[in-house]
Amino acid sequence: MTTRPGNGAIQRGGGTLAALAVVAVLAVFPLAVTNATVTTIAVDTLVFAAAAVAWNIFSGYSGYISLGHAVFFGTGAYTVGIAARAWHLDGDTVFALLPLAGGVAAALSVPLGLIALRVRRHTFVVITIAFFFIAQLAATNLSWTGGSSGILAPSPNWDATTFNDPFYYVGLALLVAATAASWLIRGSRFGLQLRAIRDDEDRAAGLGVRPMPVKLAAFVISAIVTGMAGGLWFYFIGQAIPQFAFDPLFDLSVVVMAFFGGLGTLSGPLLGALIIEPAQQWLTLHYTNEYLSEILLGALFLAVILGLPRGVIPTAAEKIAALRARRRSVPAREAVPQAGRAGQAAP
Amino acid sequence: MGRQIYEAIADGILGGGVYALMAVGLTLIFGVLDIINIAQGILVVLGAYLSYTLSVHLHIDLFVGLLITVPAMFVIGVAIQWLFIRPLRGRDRASMSLLAAYAVALIIEGVLYRVFGPNYVVLTASYVTSSVHLFGFYLPDIYLYGFALAVACVAALYLLLYRTRFGRSVRATMQDQTAARLIGIDVNRVAAVTFGIGVAVTAVGGMMFGATSGGFNPNSGYDLISRLLAIIILGGLGSIGGALAAAVFMTTAEALVDIWSPDWAVVVFYVALVLVLVIRPSGLFGRAPARAQ
Amino acid sequence: MTALLRAEGVTKAFGGVQALQDCTVEVEQGTIAGLIGPNGSGKTTLFNIMTGYERVDAGDVYLGHRKITNQRPQRVFALGIGRTFQLTRIFPRLTVLENMLIATQHRSGRARNPLARAGGRAERQRALGMLEFTGIAGHAGALADTLSYGQRKLLELSYVLVADPAIVLLDEPAGGVNPSLIQHLAGRIRELNAAGTTFLIVEHNMDFVMGLCGHVTVLDYGTVVAAGPPGIIRSDPKVLDAYLGVAEEDDDAGAR
Numbered sequence: 001m002t003t004r005p006g007n008g009a010i011q012r013g014g015g016t017l018a019a020l021a022v023v024a025v026l027a028v029f030p031l032a033v034t035n036a037t038v039t040t041i042a043v044d045t046l047v048f049a050a051a052a053v054a055w056n057i058f059s060g061y062s063g064y065i066s067l068g069h070a071v072f073f074g075t076g077a078y079t080v081g082i083a084a085r086a087w088h089l090d091g092d093t094v095f096a097l098l099p100l101a102g103g104v105a106a107a108l109s110v111p112l113g114l115i116a117l118r119v120r121r122h123t124f125v126v127i128t129i130a131f132f133f134i135a136q137l138a139a140t141n142l143s144w145t146g147g148s149s150g151i152l153a154p155s156p157n158w159d160a161t162t163f164n165d166p167f168y169y170v171g172l173a174l175l176v177a178a179t180a181a182s183w184l185i186r187g188s189r190f191g192l193q194l195r196a197i198r199d200d201e202d203r204a205a206g207l208g209v210r211p212m213p214v215k216l217a218a219f220v221i222s223a224i225v226t227g228m229a230g231g232l233w234f235y236f237i238g239q240a241i242p243q244f245a246f247d248p249l250f251d252l253s254v255v256v257m258a259f260f261g262g263l264g265t266l267s268g269p270l271l272g273a274l275i276i277e278p279a280q281q282w283l284t285l286h287y288t289n290e291y292l293s294e295i296l297l298g299a300l301f302l303a304v305i306l307g308l309p310r311g312v313i314p315t316a317a318e319k320i321a322a323l324r325a326r327r328r329s330v331p332a333r334e335a336v337p338q339a340g341r342a343g344q345a346a347p
Numbered sequence: 348m349g350r351q352i353y354e355a356i357a358d359g360i361l362g363g364g365v366y367a368l369m370a371v372g373l374t375l376i377f378g379v380l381d382i383i384n385i386a387q388g389i390l391v392v393l394g395a396y397l398s399y400t401l402s403v404h405l406h407i408d409l410f411v412g413l414l415i416t417v418p419a420m421f422v423i424g425v426a427i428q429w430l431f432i433r434p435l436r437g438r439d440r441a442s443m444s445l446l447a448a449y450a451v452a453l454i455i456e457g458v459l460y461r462v463f464g465p466n467y468v469v470l471t472a473s474y475v476t477s478s479v480h481l482f483g484f485y486l487p488d489i490y491l492y493g494f495a496l497a498v499a500c501v502a503a504l505y506l507l508l509y510r511t512r513f514g515r516s517v518r519a520t521m522q523d524q525t526a527a528r529l530i531g532i533d534v535n536r537v538a539a540v541t542f543g544i545g546v547a548v549t550a551v552g553g554m555m556f557g558a559t560s561g562g563f564n565p566n567s568g569y570d571l572i573s574r575l576l577a578i579i580i581l582g583g584l585g586s587i588g589g590a591l592a593a594a595v596f597m598t599t600a601e602a603l604v605d606i607w608s609p610d611w612a613v614v615v616f617y618v619a620l621v622l623v624l625v626i627r628p629s630g631l632f633g634r635a636p637a638r639a640q
Numbered sequence: 641m642t643a644l645l646r647a648e649g650v651t652k653a654f655g656g657v658q659a660l661q662d663c664t665v666e667v668e669q670g671t672i673a674g675l676i677g678p679n680g681s682g683k684t685t686l687f688n689i690m691t692g693y694e695r696v697d698a699g700d701v702y703l704g705h706r707k708i709t710n711q712r713p714q715r716v717f718a719l720g721i722g723r724t725f726q727l728t729r730i731f732p733r734l735t736v737l738e739n740m741l742i743a744t745q746h747r748s749g750r751a752r753n754p755l756a757r758a759g760g761r762a763e764r765q766r767a768l769g770m771l772e773f774t775g776i777a778g779h780a781g782a783l784a785d786t787l788s789y790g791q792r793k794l795l796e797l798s799y800v801l802v803a804d805p806a807i808v809l810l811d812e813p814a815g816g817v818n819p820s821l822i823q824h825l826a827g828r829i830r831e832l833n834a835a836g837t838t839f840l841i842v843e844h845n846m847d848f849v850m851g852l853c854g855h856v857t858v859l860d861y862g863t864v865v866a867a868g869p870p871g872i873i874r875s876d877p878k879v880l881d882a883y884l885g886v887a888e889e890d891d892d893a894g895a896r
Contacts, residue, residue: 192759199731207742
């Protein structure tokens with residue numbers, strides 16, 4: 001929202017146009033670029049972008065940092081794997097299992113959320129970490145999850161030259177849906193309550209906002225998308241093994257992407273994913289020592305929270321607003337000792 | 348069977364002493380800085396690797412090596428706090444500090460992988476495998492020495508906290524940072540030193556862990572931190588006595604469950620954690636009911 | 641005539657400290673009432689109890705004929721009692737307008753659909769209107785944490801008022817605020833009062849209280865020591881006692 005009503009409509013219209021343009025570009029991308037390495041990275045990026053947007057819907061808007069979303073990602077992966085094997089599915093029909101992956105993740109998120117959301121913010125982080133360990137342990141030890149060797153995906157039965165395409169388009173669809181959900185939530189009454197909870201939960205409660213249902217709803221929505229992303233990823237890479245389906249680096253990656261782009265903004269996680277994931281994949285390809293990406297990711301995160309704590313997009317928006325304000329000659333307003341700068345609201 | 352149970356209890360208590368030491372460090376950091384040092388697990392592993400390096404490459408005895416590793420870990424702790432935690436400002440400080448610690452943990456893990464590789468190593472010494480015959484049981488020497496050392500360290504910590512001026516500053520800061528500042532306590536220094544102490548104890552914990560774990564590698568940090576977290580949440584965040592009690596309780600419980608089923612023994616920690624969170628989130632001795640903030 | 645808001649015989653202790661002891665305070669409808677007393681006399685505790693942020697040990701709180709003792713803050717708010725805090729509480733990362741919409745969202749008929757756009761047109765008009773009234777409408781689109789201290793106080797007042805409460809409890813509204821803003825505040829309060837809103841104000845600024853309030857209650861050590869029009873209160877020796885203390889008080893320490 002801007003301070004001048006007229007501009008708001010133009011801004012909104014412009015934003016929608018830009019979004020459509022981006023989607024159009026992304027849609028034709030695999031037709032234009034056929035290099036398998038590139039499209040593989042692209043699919044991976046789409047999966048992580050969806051996961052980052054999903055994570056942001058909960059953690060970004062509510063301020064409760066979850067380091068356990070890998071639980072939903074892995075659950076989604078295993079759901080698709082187990083269901084595909086049990087119902088003997090392959091080919092395109094496996095994609096139909098994605099909603100199921102989302103559903104199972106959602107079902108799991110309800111009891112987890114009810115337990116975890118009752119406590120203070122940083123105990124919450126610790127609890128999500130604990131849930132993560134439990135999930136990984138369960139996946140390793142339970143027989144119906146295939147134990148430490150995990151589950152294999154059915155082989156896709158389409159053309160090898162455009163192998164990545166179906167995954168790409170499903171991923172794109174998921175990302176678009178996730179972003180649309182994030183945008184809807186942000187502008188809605190529900191989203192307002194969520195963000196008020198982030199700023200001052202007690203005061204919000206005193207004004208009639210009910211924290212638990214609101215937080216839980218965001219948690220569940222976030223889990224659904226993350227679960228679906230996990231399901232897609234499982235089919236794409238062909239297997240689900242405990243330490244990769246439930247990978248601590250997953251959560252750190254998603255967190256870094258969201259923070260980098262701008263926690264709690266709409267496009268922040270997207271931007272973060274679009275920059276960081278391809279970079280990470282490229283590094284893994286060229287420097288086979290995978291531990292390097294761990295170190296770099298950690299270092300990048302530290303750099304972000306120490307140097308650019310609000311992320312790229314809010315900082316950029318602020319700089320642009322400051323530039324604009326300096327260009328216009330600002331007349332002396334009411335004599336308030338420290339005049340508050342009319343900054344732009346985060347996009 | 349009865350004999351096994353007594354043995355398990357003895358092992359549990361002795362092992363618990365060491366976990367207690369690491370957990371106390373963690374809860375101390377929480378009490379003073381209000382952050383959860385999620386890197387504590389990997390720092391224990393780092394301590395273990397430091398002892399390993401001294402032992403294997405310089406042939407320094409494990410316990411003697413502590414004279415080097417403890418100060419070294421102290422310095423590392425202070426550095427981490429000073430560089431990555433102190434600069435964090437703003438309303439989300441607590442969460443950001445936790446995330447910063449998470450990032451540091453992953454960096455350290457990566458570095459350890461690069462330097463030492465993924466292979467399992469052990470700390471060895473004559474007293475690691477020898478044991479003493481006491482009351483009809485065989486108690487491994489290393490456990491006894493380690494327990495004694497842990498007790499000595501906790502006693503030293505207690506003396507530091509309750510008998511020195513610095514300790515008073517720490518306790519004051521734990522209660523009210525602003526008030527502490529107002530009476531002239533250099534809160535930044537207290538924070539840095541406390542963090543350093545909290546990490547320094549991981550040197551001892553690391554050596555013990557390395558000697559008794561039966562093999563460790565950089566990946567071992569996850570298991571450790573999950574146990575430590577379970578311990579301090581059960582004991583109550585910020586309660587040193589709680590950390591002690593919870594540590595001994597948990598390791599004993601695990602040792603007992605281990606008799607019946609080794610695979611599920613480690614689950615004891617998590618089950619206890621979830622139960623605590625559902626029934627009484629503030630833990631056994633924690634601060635007032637942890638209300639969502 | 642039944643008072644609009646009444647705390648009757650309220651007693652509250654925190655550990656060993658008796659914050660309120662058999663305290664009875666009444667606010668008549670349509671008045672601007674003041675609540676004063678030295679630091680630690682229990683004013684904010686009384687506010688907390690009236691608005692549900694603390695539970696009583698004994699005694700009751702009434703809104704009109706309705707007993708509202710120990711009701712939760714959101715219920716009290718929904719019943720028409722608004723309240724500001726000593727340490728101003730706003731939502732810093734929401735825009736000023738969004739801050740307002742939080743206060744109105746529970747009353748809007750669109751509460752059924754959580755995905756509806758936050759704040760319908762009527763709601764927004766009301767919110768902007770209130771912001772105009774308090775004087776910060778120019779910042780409607782700005783993030784609340786860009787506001788100065790005085791502007792934040794106005795915002796907090798605005799969002800409490802926009803919910804159309806029957807009575808507003810103000811906890812030190814003039815604290816730390818420059819004189820011209822204090823006048824502005826006093827003027828707004830008078831205008832709202834003329835339109836029917838009742839006020840209960842805790843303040844240390846005597847000019848502000850005495851100039852604005854028609855009825856003043858004085859608390860000391862958790863009990864009411866005096867109540868009446870400002871002129872009477874100003875010269876009541878018990879009140880001076882409470883604030884300044886008396887030399888012989890050291891001997892009578894046990895009597896309190």
